[in-house]
Amino acid sequence: MKSIILTKPGLENELTYIEMPMPHAGQGEVVVKVKAFSINPVDIKTRKGGAMYKRIQDDGPAILGWDIAGVVSSVGEGVTAFKVGDRVFGLVNFPGHGRAYAEYVAAPASHLALQPKNIGFEAAAASTLAALTAYQVLKKYVKSGDTVLIQAAAGGVGHFAVQIAKILGAKTLGVASGKNEAFLKTLSLDTFIDYTKKDFTTEIDEVNFALDSQGGDVLLNSIKKVKSGGSVIAIATTMTPEIKDLASKRNVSVDFQLVESNGEDMQQIALWLESGQIKPHIDKVYGFHEIESAHQHILSGHTRGKVVVQTPTAGNIAL
Numbered sequence: 001m002k003s004i005i006l007t008k009p010g011l012e013n014e015l016t017y018i019e020m021p022m023p024h025a026g027q028g029e030v031v032v033k034v035k036a037f038s039i040n041p042v043d044i045k046t047r048k049g050g051a052m053y054k055r056i057q058d059d060g061p062a063i064l065g066w067d068i069a070g071v072v073s074s075v076g077e078g079v080t081a082f083k084v085g086d087r088v089f090g091l092v093n094f095p096g097h098g099r100a101y102a103e104y105v106a107a108p109a110s111h112l113a114l115q116p117k118n119i120g121f122e123a124a125a126a127s128t129l130a131a132l133t134a135y136q137v138l139k140k141y142v143k144s145g146d147t148v149l150i151q152a153a154a155g156g157v158g159h160f161a162v163q164i165a166k167i168l169g170a171k172t173l174g175v176a177s178g179k180n181e182a183f184l185k186t187l188s189l190d191t192f193i194d195y196t197k198k199d200f201t202t203e204i205d206e207v208n209f210a211l212d213s214q215g216g217d218v219l220l221n222s223i224k225k226v227k228s229g230g231s232v233i234a235i236a237t238t239m240t241p242e243i244k245d246l247a248s249k250r251n252v253s254v255d256f257q258l259v260e261s262n263g264e265d266m267q268q269i270a271l272w273l274e275s276g277q278i279k280p281h282i283d284k285v286y287g288f289h290e291i292e293s294a295h296q297h298i299l300s301g302h303t304r305g306k307v308v309v310q311t312p313t314a315g316n317i318a319l
């Protein structure tokens with residue numbers, strides 16, 4: 001099967017196309033013929049030697065990627081939830097070695113859900129790590145009636161967070177640059193703040209919860225806008241004494257949260273996709289041989305929604 005391995009940490013040109021043996025479906029696993037996978041900032045961080053690199057470097061050839069959508073091509077022992085031919089999607093082995101940049105991926109069945117019939121493989125692949133991150137954070141901290149501040153509201157995680165916070169009954173305040181205002185309004189964002197023109201700290205009242213994906217001063221300023229007793233989750237930076245001190249002085253809880261593979265959570269995402277309550281936005285779909293461009297797209301820091309890559313068999317539904 002065709003696969004893209006990371007020969008060593010570094011630039012995009014360390015991503016190398018090779019033929020690999022077919023994966024085997026172990027106990028509790030299925031093999032998925034991947035039609036599309038999506039790219040996340042963690043792919044780029046790992047490619048450079050950070051993030052998940054230490055976890056994957058000694059585990060066979062390093063293959064990046066965690067977000068897949070495709071068709072089950074074989075089923076391992078103990079799997080009852082899926083059968084050959086099912087269309088599935090999910091976040092595979094995160095944190096760990098997902099090996100999504102390939103034509104076939106062995107995935108724990110417990111990390112997957114059936115793909116909703118009303119969406120294609122690209123949309124399904126887009127609705128995995130980023131959607132799960134938003135869901136796993138918000139379901140823990142947000143209740144109906146809350147006001148929620150979402151940094152990078154137009155990005156991969158952010159655009160799902162806007163939609164899921166709304167489903168949970170929250171009022172949403174989203175920060176992005178002006179070119180994303182109309183887009184975010186289509187997602188029913190309540191209040192838009194253009195960070196290139198305005199300081200969000202002077203634009204909004206205190207909120208119950210803030211989701212930060214920027215770190216640095218943006219995180220510190222987000223903490224300053226959360227009510228006493230409220231919470232902040234940072235997804236792009238670990239906690240420092242400065243962050244903890246500020247939060248403690250304001251009686252605000254602050255923590256880092258890492259997304260985890262979870263088939264049950266994927267099923268909830270699938271239900272919302274099916275009902276049309278959440279819609280992934282795909283900024284661009286790249287071909288399998290355009291992986292370097294797909295990485296550079298994310299590196300721009302200004303992706304709207306998601307970047308997706310089709311595998312060579314994307315148009316071929318047959319197994």
Ligand SMILES: NC(=O)c1ccc[n+]([C@@H]2O[C@H](COP(=O)([O-])OP(=O)(O)OC[C@H]3O[C@@H](n4cnc5c(N)ncnc54)[C@H](OP(=O)(O)O)[C@@H]3O)[C@@H](O)[C@H]2O)c1
Binds near residue numbers: 129152179
């Ligand atoms: N802890 C976890 O489990 C977890 C999970 C997922 C992601 N993450 C991390 O969270 C971060 C975001 O991930 P992502 O997938 O959402 O990234 P992304 O899609 O690449 O984010 C791009 C977005 O960031 C916005 N942006 C850039 N600078 C901004 C600023 N100063 N203020 C507000 N928005 C700004 C851009 O909006 P404009 O174009 O309008 O500027 C763009 O829409 C990454 O560092 C990623 O590694 C962590």
